[in-house]
Structures are given as structure tokens and as C-alpha cells.
Amino acid sequence: MLERVQSQSDRTMIEIRDVTRSYGSFKALDNASLAIREGEFFSLLGPSGCGKTTLLRMIAGFDAPTSGSIAVDGQPMDGIPANRRPTNMVFQSYAIFPHLNVEQNVAYGLKRLKLDAGEERRRVEEALVQVSLTGLGKRRATELSGGQRQRVALARALVMRPKVLLLDEPLSALDKKLREQMQVELRRLQQAVGITFVLVTHDQYEALAMSDRIAVMFGGRIAQVASPKEIYQRPVNRQVADFLGGMNFVKAEIVEENGASLVLDTLGFGRVRTDKPKAFVRNGGAATLGIRPERLRVLWDNATAKFEVAGKVVERHYFGEITHLIVEIPGLEKPLSVTETNDFGADDIPVGAPIRLAYDPEALVAMAD
Amino acid sequence: MTAIKRFLPGWLPSYAVLYLLFLYLPVIFLPIFSINTAATPKFPLSGVTLHWYEDLPHTPALIDATWNSLMVGVSASILSTVLGILAARSITRYRYPGRRAINGLIMAPLVLPEVIVAISMLLVMLQLGLSLSLFTVVLGHVLVCIPYSMTVLTSGFEGFDRSLEEASADLGESAFGTFRRVTLPMVAPAIISSLLVCFTISLDEFIIAFFLTGTEATLPIYIWGQLRFAAKLPGVLALGTLLLFASFVLMTTAEILRRRAARRTQNEGGLHA
Secondary structure, three states: OOOOOOOOOOOEEEEEEEEEEEEOOEEEEEEEEEEEEOOOEEEEEOOOOOOHHHHHHHHHOOOOOOEEEEEEOOEEOOOOOHHHOOEEEEOOOOOOOOOOEHHHHHHOOHHHHOOOHHHHHHHHHHHHHHOOOOOOOOOEHHHOOHHHHHHHHHHHHHOOOOOEEEEEOOOOOOOHHHHHHHHHHHHHHHHHHOOEEEEEEOOHHHHHHHOOEEEEEEOOEEEEEEOHHHHHHOOOOHHHHHHOOOOEEEEEEEEEEOOOEEEEEEOOOOEEEEEOOOOOOOEOOEEEEEEOHHHEEEEOOOOOOOOEEEEEEEEEEEOOOEEEEEEEOOOOOOOEEEEEEHHHOHHHOOOOOEEEEEEOHHHOEEEEO | OHHHHHHHHHHHHHHHHHHHHHHHHHHHHHHHHHOEOOOOOOOOOOOEOOHHHHHHHHOHHHHHHHHHHHHHHHHHHHHHHHHHHHHHHHHHHOOOOOHHHHHHHHHHHHOOOHHHHHHHHHHHHHHOOOOOOHHHHHHHHHHHHHHHHHHHHHHHHOOEOHHHHHHHHHOOOOHHHHHHHHHHHHHHHHHHHHHHHHHHHHHHOOHHHHHHOOOOOOHHHHHHHHOOOHHHHHHHHHHHHHHHHHHHHHHHHHHHHHHHHHHHHEOOHHHHO
């Protein structure tokens, strides 16, 4: 994991207050509020149609809220057109001007600033260095690969020294390997320039790998805003948990509830005490307990653990470095998913074999029903 | 089935050659006979001369007809391209009911019998009280040019990625600046291509010009008039050769520009990852 080099400030860079965007009776964004900090790498994560792109386009000035307000660096953005905002955008299609070469693309926005020729050239060169495109300045846009186009789009935006860089699914068109490489590079770049980045993505791994904080969105609403770790480990509800990778859901009864913790009764895991999620709103006596498949570990031979469940392997799927086991636990209506690394031969566990699984009660998450 | 399969491969190339000969042989005869010393188009050639070409600039009626054709061609191509731009932009950019029907109606003159179109236009012009002149010819030519203009322009505008204009605005450019620095340079090749195509169509068009002109002849009408005199035939052939050559150059240029425009407007962006 990359560690942050510079500390981000607590100053708010983008303030989104009660923003709604309606198209007729359809609400693309429904009363969203959000504060994005200066110097932060912030991701808007959600399935298509969740309103993340709508929100990004409203920050950029290509769309306007039906109600609510957006402020960038303390300045209200109401009625300010895209060309007068301190934001720049990397488009999903990259939108490289095909009639211009790389340098001309990067210098496009600078032309309006009427810099002297030397200064303009210096800034273009600097931007090309930042995105590792030195020497390609004279290349025509049509002669570039997908990855190079994306770098041009980045350089063209960064050269403007925006307060906020907006990225609309910038990696979705790249193949897997290049995408992973660009994730690391984008993160590094953001730390080097210290600009606030707002990334829109539907790829949970991308969001987890790159962001300081993530807002998970569904159906025009913001479901949770937190650090990647918290989003992954402490999802506020089943929808968020489900969107961020696999999760086993177990029916639970609330036995006790106080300010900080919950005591739940489950059939498979017995009575467990867990942290109460921040946004927990009790809905009757039922709740859901979740555990990620990789937090269940196979207990070999006579090994024991303080917390364990026993069951029977019903399916086994081999994935190279890991094996995915489906384990039936007496009392649970749905079998548990377990992912185990193949170091100890999890890929050889026979289907039908009895199995014991260890877990850390810390890994159990309570979610409102 | 198998018999046809065995038979066809051998004969398809011969068919293709015959087909092309049929299409282009008459066209090839034109320049050949235009440099013949004899006035009758007959093989063998009696000698080679550029005499007929040298005579052309010394024919006042021909000079007049050329000017008329140029004026009509330029006006018709500009008018139909302007109208074509509006229509093509609307059809490629917006979605509205009747879009396809409108597109079809604009393209229809391409397949309507030209004689009928010409007669109908003549009737309308006379009803409107317009006296026949080069102006009425221009109107007629605009009608037949627009489908061609539309074809060229829609292929140039199609797939024009809106995000290019947004990117320009995002980088601080005003609406007018965006039009000048992004939109116009990108569609310019298509526009020039449309102008060239329309000019060529107008230059070569006979039937509508024949019906709608007053006393002033365009080049095709002049040629038609000359055909009555056998002695003038070599001159007509020479003129025809020049027209053919001009049309060929104009259309080729137009097609190159059209392709470039189509390539440009497609912002391939992430698709070529």
C-alpha cells in the first residue's frame, strides 16, 4: 500500500449541500450532501445510474442542480459556467482534440491565459513530464495508444493547475494490466501535485486502491462516506457490503443494544457482541450479521481456534492463487462462502468433507435489516 | 449448386473487366477523339492535334457559358452547403420525432426522375411569377445538390463527440472560442468537401438547367446546342474532356476531405485501448 506523503488539510475544497438533480419525476441525485477536503483523493463509487457522474458533471459545470448548492474553495458555483470554474476534467472518452498534436492539446487551455511563449512551453513540458509523455509532444492525437491518450487528457487538465481535478471513469477503457498500472501512477501523481482529485468509478477495487475517502452511492443517494478500509470492513448496509466484494449474510436477532455495541444471536455463530455501526437504525428485533469470505480461515487437522464454526464443503472453485469454498453450516439457511489461499492445499479439500472454520469476532459486521 | 460454384470463380474476373469496360470505354473515347485532327470520331485517328483545345478560349459563347456555370455552381454549392449544414447538424445531433422521415424527404430528390422535378419546378417558378434566369437555375440546383451535401456532411458530423466541446469549455474556452478552435476545424473538411461535390453536380447538371434557364446557357446547355453542328463536335469533345477532368479532380478531392473529416470527428478515445 502506498502511504500518504503529504498530509491533507481539513479545509473543505468542495462543499455539496442538499443537491438534487431531477429529470422530470426521476431523481438522478437525491438530496446529496458531501464535503471533500483539500488535497484529498476522493472517489464517487456506485453502479451505473447511481448519480455519481451527474454529481461530477455538476461540479464541473456541465449540469446544474435542480436544488441545493455546490461551492468550490469557498466560492458558490451557482450560475458559473464550466469555463470559469477552478476545476478541470479528464473525460471518459478522453476527448483529445484530434486535429491537434499532443503539445497543442496540452497547451489548449493555456492559450487563453496569454502567457509568454517561454512560460507556456515550460508549463507544457512540465505537464508532459508529470505524465511521462516527454518526447511525444509532436505526435498527432490519432497516433496515440489508449494509455497515451489518457495521459494527454491528464496533462491537459493538470497544466491548468486546477484546484480540483475531476476524473470520469478514466481507466474504464484500458485493459486490466494497464489499468492497474495507471491506478498506481494516478495515486502517485495526485500525491506529487497535491491537487484535490475527485474520481468517478464503478470499480470497487479501483476506488479502494486509490482513494483517501470513498462515497458509495445507490439510486441517487449517498449511502456511506468513509475511508476505503472502513467502507470495506464496516459497510453501513447490505447494499454497500455487497457492492464492495463478497460478503456472507447471516440472519440475527438483537438481544441487547446500547450506545456503542450490539449483542446479536445467530444460529451459526451463536451469540456475538459487535460494534454498533454509526448509522445503525434498528428495524424491529432483526438484524444482519456479515463476514467477508476471506475472514473465514480453514482449520487444518486438529488445530483449534477460540471462535470457530463447523460444516461441510459442498462446492469448491479453483482460482489460481486462491480457492473458493462453499460450506454448509447446520442452522444457516445459506451456505458460507470462504476464500482460502492455496498455500496449505485448500485446493485439495474434497467436496463433501467436514470442515471447521476459524473467524475473528472483530470481522463480524452488524447491519440494520 | 456445385456446378455454379465451379463455373463462377473463373468467370467473375472476366465479368468484372467487361463491366468496367462498359462503364468507362465511352469516357476514354472522349479524350482520344478530342485530339484527333479529323472532325469525325472514327478510328484510326488521322493525326494528333491540340487545335480543338486552342480554339476553346476563342469562342465567346463558350466563355459566357463558362461564366454562367461558375456563377451558378458557386451559388448553388454555397446555398446547399449552408442548408445542408443546418440539416445535418440537426439530424446527427438531436433526437426528435420525424427525424428519419425528414432525412428521407431531404434525400428523395436523389431518386426522383429529374425531368419530372425540372418540370414541376418550372411550373412552380412560373406560378410564383419568377422570370427564368440563372437564379432559377440556382434554386433548381440547390434542390438536387442538398442530398449530396447531406450525405457528405452527415458522415462528417456523425459521431462528433460532444465531450470535445465540453473539454474545450472545461479548459476555459468560451462558446465562440470553442466553435472557432474545435468545432469549425473539425468539420471544415466536410464542409469543403460538400462545397466541391455540389459545385461539381451543378457544373455537370443539364436537365434542370435546360428547363429553368432563360436565355443564358450553362456549359452543358452550350454543349447540347453545339451538338447540332457536326463540325463543332471536336470542340465539344475537347470541352467535354476538360469538364470530365475537372469533375474527376473535384470529386476526388471532395472524397479525400470527406474521409478525413469522418476520421477526425470520431474521437476514438478509449475504444482503442
